Amino acid sequence: MRIIKTIINRYTQTGLILRILIGIAAGIALGLLVPGAAWISTIGKLFVGALKAIAPVLVAVLVMASLCQKSAKLDRRFGLVIFFYLLSTLLASVAAVIASFVFPQTIELAETGSEVAQSSVPKGIGDVVENLLGSVISNPIEALSTGNYLGILFWAVVIGLALKKVAGEATQSLMTDLSEAVTTVVRGIIQLAPFGIMSLVFSSVSETGLQAFLTYGKLVLLLVGTMLFLAFVLNPAIVAVALRRNPYPLVLRCLRGSGVTAFFTRSSAANIPVNLDLCEKLGLDRDMYSVSIPLGATVNMDGAAVTITIMTLAAVNTFGISVTLPSALVLAFLSALAACGSSGVTGGSLLLIPMACSLFGIPDELSMQVVGVGFIIGVVQDSMETALNSSGDVLFTATSEYVEWKKQGKPLPDFLEKRRNK
Numbered sequence: 001m002r003i004i005k006t007i008i009n010r011y012t013q014t015g016l017i018l019r020i021l022i023g024i025a026a027g028i029a030l031g032l033l034v035p036g037a038a039w040i041s042t043i044g045k046l047f048v049g050a051l052k053a054i055a056p057v058l059v060a061v062l063v064m065a066s067l068c069q070k071s072a073k074l075d076r077r078f079g080l081v082i083f084f085y086l087l088s089t090l091l092a093s094v095a096a097v098i099a100s101f102v103f104p105q106t107i108e109l110a111e112t113g114s115e116v117a118q119s120s121v122p123k124g125i126g127d128v129v130e131n132l133l134g135s136v137i138s139n140p141i142e143a144l145s146t147g148n149y150l151g152i153l154f155w156a157v158v159i160g161l162a163l164k165k166v167a168g169e170a171t172q173s174l175m176t177d178l179s180e181a182v183t184t185v186v187r188g189i190i191q192l193a194p195f196g197i198m199s200l201v202f203s204s205v206s207e208t209g210l211q212a213f214l215t216y217g218k219l220v221l222l223l224v225g226t227m228l229f230l231a232f233v234l235n236p237a238i239v240a241v242a243l244r245r246n247p248y249p250l251v252l253r254c255l256r257g258s259g260v261t262a263f264f265t266r267s268s269a270a271n272i273p274v275n276l277d278l279c280e281k282l283g284l285d286r287d288m289y290s291v292s293i294p295l296g297a298t299v300n301m302d303g304a305a306v307t308i309t310i311m312t313l314a315a316v317n318t319f320g321i322s323v324t325l326p327s328a329l330v331l332a333f334l335s336a337l338a339a340c341g342s343s344g345v346t347g348g349s350l351l352l353i354p355m356a357c358s359l360f361g362i363p364d365e366l367s368m369q370v371v372g373v374g375f376i377i378g379v380v381q382d383s384m385e386t387a388l389n390s391s392g393d394v395l396f397t398a399t400s401e402y403v404e405w406k407k408q409g410k411p412l413p414d415f416l417e418k419r420r421n422k
Contacts, residue, residue: 012191020260023194024201031205041203047196050189051270056144058182058273060156062290065179067160068167069287077285077400081292084396085300088238089339092230092302093332096309099226101328105219105314107373147269149294157291186273193261193274200264204379216377219314223377226306227384231255235302235392239399243406249415250398254278254391262390263383268297271390278394283413284401292400296393301339303385304349307374308335312356315370321360331359349385350374 011019030040135143135150143151163171232251239247257278262271272294279289309331316323338352350371357367374381402412411417 019194020197023196023198024264027198027201028205030198031202035206037202040199042199044196044199044203047189047192047199048265048267048270051265051273052147052267054182054186054189055269055272056147056149056152058186058276059149059290059294060144060152061175061179061182062276062286063153063156063294064160064163065175066287066290067157068163068172068175075404077288077404078292080403081288081396081400082295082299084238084242084399085296085392086336086340088230088235088302088392088396089300089305090333090336091234091238092305093309093336093339094329095230095234096226096306096335097313097328097332099222099229100310100313103218103222104317105222105310106318107219107311107314107370108216149269149272149298153291153294153298183276187277190274190277197261197264216373219310219373220377220380223306223310223381224384226310227303227388230302230306231259231388231391235395239395242399242403243412243416245412245416251395253282253415254395254398255387257281257391258394259387259391263387266382266386268386268390268393271386272297275390275394279397282394282398284398288401289397292397293393296397297390299340300393300396301349301389302392303388304339304352305335306388307349307381307385308339308352308356311350311353311370311374312360315353315357315362315367316360319362319366321362323360327359331356334359350378 030037034040135148136154138148138151140151140155142148143155163175167175236247236251239245239250258271258275261274262268265271275293275296276289279293280286312331312335313323313328335352335356338355339349353371353374354362354364354367357370358364402416405412
């Protein structure tokens with residue numbers, strides 16, 4: 001028993017990033033050496049499944065526990081973080097349009113698009129908005145069971161504010177204790193991330209390998225390159241303007257602490273507990289991030305905007321359709337708006353491509369083939385998209401909080417001030 005405790009202590013005391021890197025290396029090695037060991041994939045499924053299962057409960061409990069306290073309130077920080085979410089998504093669409101004009105792509109169409117249910121594809125922006133609003137007022141129990149975070153947030157805020165009016169100190173203390181208990185469970189699951197990521201990497205290497213790069217290499221490079229530009233240039237520029245500090249210490253912390261796990265889990269929902277834990281390490285206010293992080297997983301969709309825009313313009317080029325500047329700008333705005341509602345549509349950003357293609361008169365039977373290509377390259381595209389979206393949730397939440405710190409004369413964290421002092 002003492003030996004087991006020693007092993008566990010040494011494991012938990014080792015940095016999580018180092019453990020994840022070891023897990024990645026192990027996953028690649030196992031994928032190349034024993035690609036037929038299907039049982040290894042089960043570990044990753046269990047890990048992602050555990051995060052997805054606990055995340056809705058965690059969000060609901062944290063939001064209610066925060067809002068039911070007498071001192072709790074959503075102040076101007078919350079409005080600022082929503083502004084950053086929407087601004088970055090719109091700029092992502094514009095950047096994708098520019099990238100597509102500078103590096104125009106065509107698509108070698110696949111027939112796999114026919115496998116996607118046509119009924120699940122929105123016919124217009126009205127369908128997206130309707131799905132979004134429908135998600136907000138969905139049954140709270142159903143929202144918890146399906147991971148509908150807009151519905152979870154709506155009812156958690158309503159119940160939390162109601163508790164704030166009627167709950168006594170005992171109830172408030174109980175809600176605080178409950179949130180701490182659920183948070184402890186989540187931290188335990190996150191400690192197992194290296195094993196889960198090892199399994200997910202194994203699955204990718206053994207099943208897909210580099211096939212997506214071989215057939216659709218240039219398209220994948222354009223998608224990845226645009227998303228990297230957003231992660232390392234555009235989003236840091238927003239942070240730099242807001243904080244008037246070197247943004248990269250914060251950017252890199254968010255990419256390491258959130259982007260790495262999001263890349264391999266390919267699920268914003270599964271990464272919510274990871275982001276909440278990172279926000280706590282950054283010293284942020286729980287009343288703030290317990291609401292902004294799950295909201296960001298719903299509306300902060302830079303990667304989705306890039307995917308919709310680039311895939312649509314690649315389809316336009318493939319069919320030889322000319323694109324004017326006004327129509328490209330309309331596409332950028334529509335992609336940003338649709339991306340914010342992509343969580344309300346089964347299948348995410350890829351199933352919004354036909355709606356964008358309809359702007360240029362591309363029929364559904366052809367645009368669905370473009371969706372099929374998206375599923376083929378999804379192992380790369382979706383991983384990058386999720387990493388960009390999820391790390392951005394923490395980045396803009398932290399930026400909004402630190403802006404308020406500056407206004408109050410409160411010193412910013414040391415990692416943001418050290419290089420400035422030098």
